Amino acid sequence: MMENRIDLTVNIAGLSLKNPVIAASGTFGFGREYSAFFNLSRLGGIAVKGLTLKPRKGNPPPRIAETPAGILNSVGLQNPGVHAFIRDEIPFLRRYETAIIANASGNTVEEYEEMVSILSEADVDAVELNLSCPNVKEGCLVFGSSVSGITQVVSRVRKLCKKPLIVKLTPNVTDISEIACAAEAAGADAVSLINTLLGMAIDAKTRRPVLGNVTGGLSGPAVKPIALRMVYEVSKAVKIPVIGMGGITTGTDMAEFLLAGASAVMIGTAGFVNPYAWVEAVDGLERYMLESGVKSVSELIGGLMV
Amino acid sequence: MNLIHRVGSIKPLNEDTFLMTIESAEIAAAGLPGQFVNVRCGGPDAYLRRPFSLCRVHRDQGTFDIGVQIRGRGTQALSLMREGDPIDIMGPLGRGFSLKSEDKRIAVVGGGIGVFPLLQLLREHPAAEKLALLGFRIRDQVIMEKDFRDECHELCISTDDGSWGVAGFVTSLLEKKLAEKKIDRVFICGPVPMMKRAVETCKGKNIPCEVSLEERMGCGIGACLVCACKVKLDGCWDYAHVCKDGPVFSGESVIFE
Numbered sequence: 151m152m153e154n155r156i157d158l159t160v161n162i163a164g165l166s167l168k169n170p171v172i173a174a175s176g177t178f179g180f181g182r183e184y185s186a187f188f189n190l191s192r193l194g195g196i197a198v199k200g201l202t203l204k205p206r207k208g209n210p211p212p213r214i215a216e217t218p219a220g221i222l223n224s225v226g227l228q229n230p231g232v233h234a235f236i237r238d239e240i241p242f243l244r245r246y247e248t249a250i251i252a253n254a255s256g257n258t259v260e261e262y263e264e265m266v267s268i269l270s271e272a273d274v275d276a277v278e279l280n281l282s283c284p285n286v287k288e289g290c291l292v293f294g295s296s297v298s299g300i301t302q303v304v305s306r307v308r309k310l311c312k313k314p315l316i317v318k319l320t321p322n323v324t325d326i327s328e329i330a331c332a333a334e335a336a337g338a339d340a341v342s343l344i345n346t347l348l349g350m351a352i353d354a355k356t357r358r359p360v361l362g363n364v365t366g367g368l369s370g371p372a373v374k375p376i377a378l379r380m381v382y383e384v385s386k387a388v389k390i391p392v393i394g395m396g397g398i399t400t401g402t403d404m405a406e407f408l409l410a411g412a413s414a415v416m417i418g419t420a421g422f423v424n425p426y427a428w429v430e431a432v433d434g435l436e437r438y439m440l441e442s443g444v445k446s447v448s449e450l451i452g453g454l455m456v
Numbered sequence: 457m458n459l460i461h462r463v464g465s466i467k468p469l470n471e472d473t474f475l476m477t478i479e480s481a482e483i484a485a486a487g488l489p490g491q492f493v494n495v496r497c498g499g500p501d502a503y504l505r506r507p508f509s510l511c512r513v514h515r516d517q518g519t520f521d522i523g524v525q526i527r528g529r530g531t532q533a534l535s536l537m538r539e540g541d542p543i544d545i546m547g548p549l550g551r552g553f554s555l556k557s558e559d560k561r562i563a564v565v566g567g568g569i570g571v572f573p574l575l576q577l578l579r580e581h582p583a584a585e586k587l588a589l590l591g592f593r594i595r596d597q598v599i600m601e602k603d604f605r606d607e608c609h610e611l612c613i614s615t616d617d618g619s620w621g622v623a624g625f626v627t628s629l630l631e632k633k634l635a636e637k638k639i640d641r642v643f644i645c646g647p648v649p650m651m652k653r654a655v656e657t658c659k660g661k662n663i664p665c666e667v668s669l670e671e672r673m674g675c676g677i678g679a680c681l682v683c684a685c686k687v688k689l690d691g692c693w694d695y696a697h698v699c700k701d702g703p704v705f706s707g708e709s710v711i712f713e
Contacts, residue, residue: 179679212672214682422674
């Protein structure tokens with residue numbers, strides 16, 4: 151069997167993934183909807199919908215606007231709260247052999263601490279600290295867009311976190327490498343990037359913003375060149391693993407992120423268009439590796455020839 | 457789920473609206489009135505899928521119809537498709553209208569292109585008496601008149617300017633008809649102000665009603681949470697999602713803004 155010669159496994163911060171494809175937080179719910187389309191065990195991991203201490207209703211609609219080769223969203227962290235996630239969703243997700251990555255947000259440092267303490271005792275494989283949501287007024291982006299903010303949250307959370315700690319970074323900063331280095335210094339086991347780019351859409355006919363929240367986060371193929379550049383820069387700046395994301399649709403897109411230095415990738419928006427995007431990306435990467443004579447994903451990581 | 461189906465035919469309904477027949481034994485077999493399909497329209501700039509409700513399902517022929525009004529990039533691209541073209545469609549999706557045998561007399565109230573999902577409802581509903589009230593702005597926009605006439609016992613059409621049928625809003629027609637006859641349930645689809653008014657009318661008469669809502673969608677299956685709509689919940693409110701919890705909701709539960 152040709153396939154057997156291809157090694158898709160990757161290790162990130164002590165987390166072993168069967169392949170480098172992780173469903174991106176906020177695009178995959180808790181997996182239930184997409185389990186009707188494919189076996190979730192085919193994924194390396196699932197970063198679940200962004201969680202907060204208490205349930206959140208999210209922002210007023212419309213929450214989505216189409217843009218050239220992408221979308222703006224302003225969901226605003228609608229979620230049932232971390233306790234409902236642990237009670238109702240983990241047992242479902244554990245039916246599948248895939249890593250569960252809990253994405254956690256907070257309004258204050260204390261909330262981040264509490265979230266991480268709770269998730270440290272839960273049956274999840276890693277915690278992804280959301281310090282980059284552009285659609286909520288408090289917390290998140292406020293912490294994630296400055297060295298001091300990220301240092302404060304990550305160092306305090308690190309002391310309490312018993313799981314691999316991934317810090318998700320915003321691209322809405324002047325120098326993302328500086329923020330990534332601060333996360334590393336404060337104890338992050340890995341960084342994931344990029345979250346969405348802050349943008350907006352206007353309906354000229356009505357003279358009103360398209361999104362109920364006025365601004366939203368841009369994702370999809372439109373952001374891929376920016377994401378690649380940021381993953382490339384951050385990978386050079388930090389020693390911890392980088393999880394790359396931003397506009398990935400195909401296995402070849404994924405290979406590009408790995409070459410730029412990512413150890414794994416997250417895929418999200420592409421799945422809105424094609425519900426099989428995640429598994430097709432896994433197959434596509436395998437094909438790419440076969441065709442290029444690459445036997446293991448580790449050979450690709452950071453393999454960009456400049 | 458097989459995503460690739462085939463365009464059967466395209467039939468213009470008026471200047472900017474057409475009926476597309478799609479060959480898909482799977483969707484035709486499973487599709488219920490009020491459910492929708494999420495269609496990849498193609499074209500360079502239509503990135504997301506577009507949701508369309510099932511307008512008519514021909515189970516024996518393995519086809520179904522969707523009604524499309526050309527409004528933007530996606531629907532424009534759809535209008536350029538031709539018979540035999542492959543078309544990428546997810547569906548059937550969402551929750552449709554209730555089909556209760558105890559509802560002996562039903563009325564459907566449609567406004568503009570909101571009439572589309574009501575046709576299949578009339579075709580499949582077991583009620584003994586079916587009334588259809590359809591409202592349009594002007595005569596040129598009156599669509600599907602014969603199709604509706606064939607599927608109901610009484611059809612009334614209104615246009616805002618009186619250029620066809622009764623002059624005025626379809627909600628006034630509803631008020632008049634509910635005063636005249638007993639109706640067990642009303643099914644509504646159209647512009648938000650019209651649905652709001654129709655729901656209020658039904659509430660005033662204590663007649664249960666259902667509405668089919670529209671909202672900008674992402675995934676179409678309940679994962680991305682973008683197509684939020686306000687609904688009453690336990691004395692308070694919450695956001696439901698049109699794609700998964702709907703598109704059909706009980707009229708009483710929706711909070712129109």
